[in-house]
Amino acid sequence: MKPPIPEEILGEVRRLCNIVNIIGEYISLEKKGKNYLGLCPFHSEKTPSFSVSEEKQLYYCFGCGAAGNVFGFIMKMEGLTFPEAVRFLARRVGVHIPTPERLLRREKSLEEKLITANELAARFFCYNLVKSESGKKVTEYLRKRGITADTSEFFKLGYAPRGWDSFLRAAQREGCPPEILLKAGLVSSREGGGYYDRFRDRLMFPICNHRGRVVGFGGRALPWGDKDSPKYLNSPETPVFNKSSVLYGFHLARSYIRRIQSAIIVEGYTDAIAAYQAGLKNVVATLGTSLTGSQGKLLRSQAKEMIIAYDADAAGRSATWRGFNLLQDLGCTVKVVELPAESDPDSFIRQNGASAFNSLVEQASPVVEYRLTRMKVENDLSTQKGLLSYLEEALPVLGSISSPAEREIYLKQVAEVLGIPERALRDELRRYRRDGQRRDGGHNITLKDQTNNINQIKADPAEKMLLALMLVYNQLIGLVREELQLSDFSSSHLRQVVEVIWQMESKGSLISGEGIINYFSDLQVQQLVIEAVMDESLSNLPQEMAERMARDCIEKIKSQQLSQRWR
Numbered sequence: 001m002k003p004p005i006p007e008e009i010l011g012e013v014r015r016l017c018n019i020v021n022i023i024g025e026y027i028s029l030e031k032k033g034k035n036y037l038g039l040c041p042f043h044s045e046k047t048p049s050f051s052v053s054e055e056k057q058l059y060y061c062f063g064c065g066a067a068g069n070v071f072g073f074i075m076k077m078e079g080l081t082f083p084e085a086v087r088f089l090a091r092r093v094g095v096h097i098p099t100p101e102r103l104l105r106r107e108k109s110l111e112e113k114l115i116t117a118n119e120l121a122a123r124f125f126c127y128n129l130v131k132s133e134s135g136k137k138v139t140e141y142l143r144k145r146g147i148t149a150d151t152s153e154f155f156k157l158g159y160a161p162r163g164w165d166s167f168l169r170a171a172q173r174e175g176c177p178p179e180i181l182l183k184a185g186l187v188s189s190r191e192g193g194g195y196y197d198r199f200r201d202r203l204m205f206p207i208c209n210h211r212g213r214v215v216g217f218g219g220r221a222l223p224w225g226d227k228d229s230p231k232y233l234n235s236p237e238t239p240v241f242n243k244s245s246v247l248y249g250f251h252l253a254r255s256y257i258r259r260i261q262s263a264i265i266v267e268g269y270t271d272a273i274a275a276y277q278a279g280l281k282n283v284v285a286t287l288g289t290s291l292t293g294s295q296g297k298l299l300r301s302q303a304k305e306m307i308i309a310y311d312a313d314a315a316g317r318s319a320t321w322r323g324f325n326l327l328q329d330l331g332c333t334v335k336v337v338e339l340p341a342e343s344d345p346d347s348f349i350r351q352n353g354a355s356a357f358n359s360l361v362e363q364a365s366p367v368v369e370y371r372l373t374r375m376k377v378e379n380d381l382s383t384q385k386g387l388l389s390y391l392e393e394a395l396p397v398l399g400s401i402s403s404p405a406e407r408e409i410y411l412k413q414v415a416e417v418l419g420i421p422e423r424a425l426r427d428e429l430r431r432y433r434r435d436g437q438r439r440d441g442g443h444n445i446t447l448k449d450q451t452n453n454i455n456q457i458k459a460d461p462a463e464k465m466l467l468a469l470m471l472v473y474n475q476l477i478g479l480v481r482e483e484l485q486l487s488d489f490s491s492s493h494l495r496q497v498v499e500v501i502w503q504m505e506s507k508g509s510l511i512s513g514e515g516i517i518n519y520f521s522d523l524q525v526q527q528l529v530i531e532a533v534m535d536e537s538l539s540n541l542p543q544e545m546a547e548r549m550a551r552d553c554i555e556k557i558k559s560q561q562l563s564q565r566w567r
């Protein structure tokens with residue numbers, strides 16, 4: 001396998017490539033306000049609807065919906081893979097990327113040094129938890145959270161002591177040079193020269209690669225620690241630690257996953273540890289980010305059945321969809337554990353005990369069932385509007401079931417919920433499939449040119465504008481939440497985005513369109529967000545003006561709701 005292009009080189013290329021100049025070499029662009037406008041290279045048109053934002057380094061076509069960043073543009077335009085596109089652009093801006101062979105050789109020795117430094121740190125943190133005076137308080141805290149001494153030892157939990165250089169000094173005594181500690185992300189450099197410990201007064205979770213070697217850490221703040229510091233601090237990406245390819249606990253769970261031919265996937269360290277202690281030893285964690293392709297392949301190499309037990313909040317549900325699609329494409333059977341709202345495996349086990357969690361896992365439902373249940377909860381089925389939107393959402397789910405017998409079973413269920421004859425629903429499904437074929441031009445489209453074929457999303461204009469306003473003016477989110485409920489938004493795509501925005505606001509995260517597209521792999525949803533942030537007319541409005549527009553949208557949405565209800 002070819003080694004990946006190092007992150008620092010990727011960043012360098014990204015920094016040096018101005019998307020306006022790169023795209024400007026293919027089509028002529030004209031400055032219109034803050035953005036640049038030109039004729040779209042991906043569909044034929046007479047009036048320009050292809051917009052490029054220099055500030056956001058994104059492009060978006062209002063005609064066909066094509067959207068992405070500079071690497072995506074080159075991949076599409078030149079028909080290249082991602083690494084090929086990076087090399088292509090690197091040559092253009094004069095960044096040198098070593099050949100794959102050279103990268104491999106350079107990394108070998110550095111890799112080994114970084115792992116050695118991480119393993120030294122793991123031993124140091126472990127020692128401090130078990131043997132030092134200051135570790136006692138942390139041990140007490142672990143017991144209070146229900147983590148036994150055996151479990152703590154099994155996962156090699158540790159404690160990074162208070163103070164600025166306890167680990168740095170210990171590592172130097174062992175002959176480990178600070179430059180290596182810096183590259184391993186274990187220390188940071190001081191402005192005036194010198195180094196200090198990255199992890200201080202934290203509970204430490206060592207993260208291992210699939211061979212069981214320590215490549216990084218997650219550090220959790222302790223209840224008595226500084227309130228302003230982040231709850232979790234992780235190792236940065238290094239040549240040995242790539243968050244998107246590591247699965248927490250995989251080296252410990254692998255043999256169990258193989259034996260029972262099933263893996264449980266959770267979000268966080270504490271979820272994995274709690275599940276392990278509850279007797280479910282085939283558990284791995286994706287560490288907050290959603291499941292990636294390489295993680296999925298790693299799991300698929302061991303077993304076919306995957307059980308997703310993500311947090312029961314909007315972000316967790318959205319990650320569940322993405323994980324499901326990815327795993328299904330890899331040929332897995334996927335089930336979903338349904339936790340009570342706003343809980344996660346760790347909190348659930350602490351409140352309800354191990355056996356309650358075990359039975360939830362046993363009852364994990366196939367994804368189709370899980371989705372149909374969620375739709376029933378999310379749509380108000382006492383209104384006609386709710387019933388119609390339930391139908392719209394159920395059709396693609398029914399259409400995705402390949403087994404005819406299975407499809408019949410669910411078709412029956414959905415018809416019952418809607419209170420219509422099965423025959424009518426079958427007609428609807430046929431119509432849906434026929435329309436789908438027409439949309440795709442009568443033949444299957446490949447993934448590569450999917451973006452060329454998306455139609456503009458039909459969402460209510462007032463709802464679209466309100467979404468854009470929330471993304472540009474975060475301070476309006478509170479107002480919208482007071483006035484509207486999720487179910488007031490009629491488009492399911494839009495509802496997904498709004499739900500994540502609200503979730504992020506509750507957590508106090510910074511919200512931007514550029515950041516939020518990373519939550520969605522669905523191109524239609526991505527398109528909706530990019531469309532909203534590219535809307536020039538909404539930037540730089542005075543605060544009162546933005547608020548008045550938001551209130552207008554809210555009124556419109558409410559009155560549409562009312563008229564729907566009385567129709």
Ligand SMILES: [Zn+2]
Binds near residue numbers: 042043050062066
């Ligand atoms: Zn276009």
